[in-house]
Amino acid sequence: MKNQILEWNRSADAWRAKTFTDAMSRTAAGVCVVTTNGPAGRFGLTVSSMVSVSAEPPRLLVCINRSSIAHDAVLANGRFAINVLAAVQRGIAAAFAGRSANGCHYRFDADDWTDLAALPRLRDCSAWFRCAVDSTLEAGTHTIIIGSVERSESGADAALLYTNRNYCRPWPLADTARATGTNSVLERSIR
Secondary structure, three states, rough: OOOOOOOOOOOOOOHHHHHHHHHHOOOOOEEEEEOOOOOOEEEEEEEOEEEEEOOOEEEEEEEOOOHHHHHHHHHHHHHHEEEEEEEOOOOHHHHHHOOOOOOOOOOOOOOOOEOOOOOOOOOOOEEEEEEEEEEEEOOOOOEEEEEEEEEEEOOOOOOOOEEEEEEEOOEEEEEHHHOOOOOOEEEEOOO
């Protein structure tokens, strides 16, 4: 496979989008469902662009496409939750990305969710964060939303990851897991 180089072009089409998205597909990211509820309605969407900003005070950021039906609701409601999906929750990732195999998109099933009247929270997720919108920044097609973390909890299961256009789960590296207990490599794609 030949190496592709992202070239800077000073014209209006500055980035070569296909080359950029192909390169980005090689990174690994946790898969999350962002939920919101309030006067603007209850919505959820799958994202893979959530990162920590600060531990003191606790802040995180999430990037949401402005064309998403949930974008305006998150901003209007002023609150959101991040549900970090567990490795076994691939179907929920697909449903909230609008690609459900059974056609049930964006569905909050009572068996999977709690706190539906507040901020919908996924049962058995890998981690959960309740946030208030702190600030925003528009960048390209997305809005970067900084959330002030009001509460967070960790689950017992490993997180669902997305890389090379496939869902994966973390798996310990044999030579380093014994020494540190913290390193991992991606297990085969979850199909």
